[in-house]
Amino acid sequence: MTHALTLPIPSAVGNIDAYIQAANRYPMLAEAEEIRLAERFHNEGDVEAARQLVLSHLRLVISIARGYLGYGLPHADLIQEGNIGLMKAVKRFDPTRGVRLVSFAMHWIKAEIHEYILKNWRLVKVATTKAQRKLFFNLRSLKSDYEGTDTLTGTQAAEVAARLGVKQDEVVEMETRLSGRDIALEGHPDDGDEAFAPIDYLADSRYEPTRVLENKAVARLQDEGLHEALATLDPRSRRIVEARWLPEGEAATLHDLAAEFDVSAERIRQIEVKALQKMRGVLAEA
DSSP states (O other): OOGGGGSOOGGGSSSHHHHHHHHTTSOOOOHHHHHHHHHHHHHHOOHHHHHHHHHTTHHHHHHHHHTTGGGSOOHHHHHHHHHHHHHHHHHHOOGGGSOOHHHHHHHHHHHHHHHHHHHHSSSTTSOOSHHHHHHHHHHHHHHTTSTTOSSOOHHHHHHHHHHHTSOHHHHHHHHHHHTOOOOOTTOOGGGOTTOOOGGGGOOOOTTOHHHHHHHHHHHHHHHHHHHHHHHTSOHHHHHHHHHHHSOSSSOOOHHHHHHHHTSOHHHHHHHHHHHHHHHHHHHHHO
16 A cells, blocks of 8 residues: 555645645555455445545546636635545445546546536526536537637527537527626725615615515414414314424424324324315415
8 A cells, every 4th residue: 555645634734736736645546456445445434445545536636626717716616526526436436347436536526516616606597407507518618619709600609509409599698698797796895986886776675665564464364374274173183283393392203293192103194294285275265
């Protein structure tokens, strides 16, 4: 076994450059050593073996994360998410399949980074379908095929759409989003008294008199309707609903109530479902 794996974990260093230097000091494992460690982890639950597998592949995460710097997210955050994917890969890695961990882990690392980018990028809901996600992560590289073009023409957009299996207007919309810039919601203190930020155009209707009265009326009706719905239940059903859904402390489990009423947990579940259905009907009428 190589002695390099006894070095301190690189997460203890103070900045991203130092982390990368520390991570690159861990050598990649030979195939035999990799199989031996993977077998120790899966057969014996040896966490130290899993740690060595992770440490020896940190440089892979750094390399993959570097390819996603164009999305405006910190390199350190991309690496952190990629490391989560690496740990998931180590947990699922089967050394008997004849595949090296470096090949197996790439999928998990990229998947975790993709999820992070989609959740945290400045544009909300940029991609919801599988085809749109593919478009989001490939549009930049495909645009490089059209040298000297800042914006795709109609013909070029149609070609990209055909290659990625999406609609042409989706390509145009995604390109517009990717080329957009962030605007500060509250502006900047140095903008001056005469400047207006986007937040100045947003109306706060929470305290508008009609809305306040309407919210109070809805809350009152919901409270009264709930009591009316509970009143329609027999004592056992009401006890189950209140214990499960309206507890003063910790909610009761099906098994707790089964012991209380000397029936099976499945019977408690059936009573609960029937009671909730009855209550919904009452609340709908109200």
